[in-house]
Amino acid sequence: MITGNPQMTWCPPFWTLPISTTSRYGSHGAFYHYKNSMGKSLPLFYIYDSYLTSPEAWAHLLTPNGPHSIRNTPYDGVFIALLVEEGHTHDILAAGFDGMYTYFASNGFSFGSSHQNWKAVKNFCDANNLMFIPSVGPGYIDTSIRPWNNHNTRNRVNGKYYETALQAALTVRPEIVSITSFNEWHEGTQIEKAIPKKTPTRLYLDYLPHQPSLYLELTRRWAEHFIKEKEQWLM
Numbered sequence: 001m002i003t004g005n006p007q008m009t010w011c012p013p014f015w016t017l018p019i020s021t022t023s024r025y026g027s028h029g030a031f032y033h034y035k036n037s038m039g040k041s042l043p044l045f046y047i048y049d050s051y052l053t054s055p056e057a058w059a060h061l062l063t064p065n066g067p068h069s070i071r072n073t074p075y076d077g078v079f080i081a082l083l084v085e086e087g088h089t090h091d092i093l094a095a096g097f098d099g100m101y102t103y104f105a106s107n108g109f110s111f112g113s114s115h116q117n118w119k120a121v122k123n124f125c126d127a128n129n130l131m132f133i134p135s136v137g138p139g140y141i142d143t144s145i146r147p148w149n150n151h152n153t154r155n156r157v158n159g160k161y162y163e164t165a166l167q168a169a170l171t172v173r174p175e176i177v178s179i180t181s182f183n184e185w186h187e188g189t190q191i192e193k194a195i196p197k198k199t200p201t202r203l204y205l206d207y208l209p210h211q212p213s214l215y216l217e218l219t220r221r222w223a224e225h226f227i228k229e230k231e232q233w234l235m
Contacts, residue, residue, distance in 0.1 A: 105137025
């Protein structure tokens with residue numbers, strides 16, 4: 001139960017986090033806001049596993065005429081759903097989300113995380129006034145926690161895998177590119193500085209023969225390239 005706003009009389013338990021976060025931190029300068037298609041600056045939320053809730057339930061909250069709509073209330077935002085299967089594109093549209101992201105760092109792991117599908121997804125989003133946020137990663141290896149998942153391992157190839165993903169993302173001209181993730185060492189997706197490290201139970205991957213800051217440098221370089229590319233798109 002949400003109190004203090006007559007329009008908000010019900011919400012799923014997982015919805016309390018964005019609402020309470022906005023209530024507590026929404027006016028803080030460090031709270032990330034994104035300007036939506038109407039020119040309004042709103043907090044941006046990625047909703048992980050959004051497909052586990054039906055589009056009909058989401059529509060109660062995210063469509064302007066939904067019975068419990070948060071649109072044009074103090075709890076409004078830019079809400080980005082997780083795209084896994086191809087059919088989720090239509091579900092995300094029906095649910096009233098503002099866009100979709102792909103999350104998984106392993107190319108080919110899902111429909112959404114497959115670089116070859118990004119152009120079609122971007123076209124769908126453009127046609128329906130949705131944001132498309134492709135997610136990239138420097139590699140992927142999670143067999144230390146999921147020994148059965150070796151088939152989703154993606155070698156870093158000394159930074160080439162990361163750059164290939166970034167190039168694939170920029171090719172579809174997105175508004176935002178997300179990186180999965182900054183420091184999840186257990187899934188081999190970290191981009192922070194890395195030096196050789198071994199414990200009795202785990203070997204942490206480093207970036208040798210390159211410098212410890214290789215992926216931070218690549219990220220900076222591609223971020224600068226992305227900014228320049230966007231300037232050209234808008235001309």
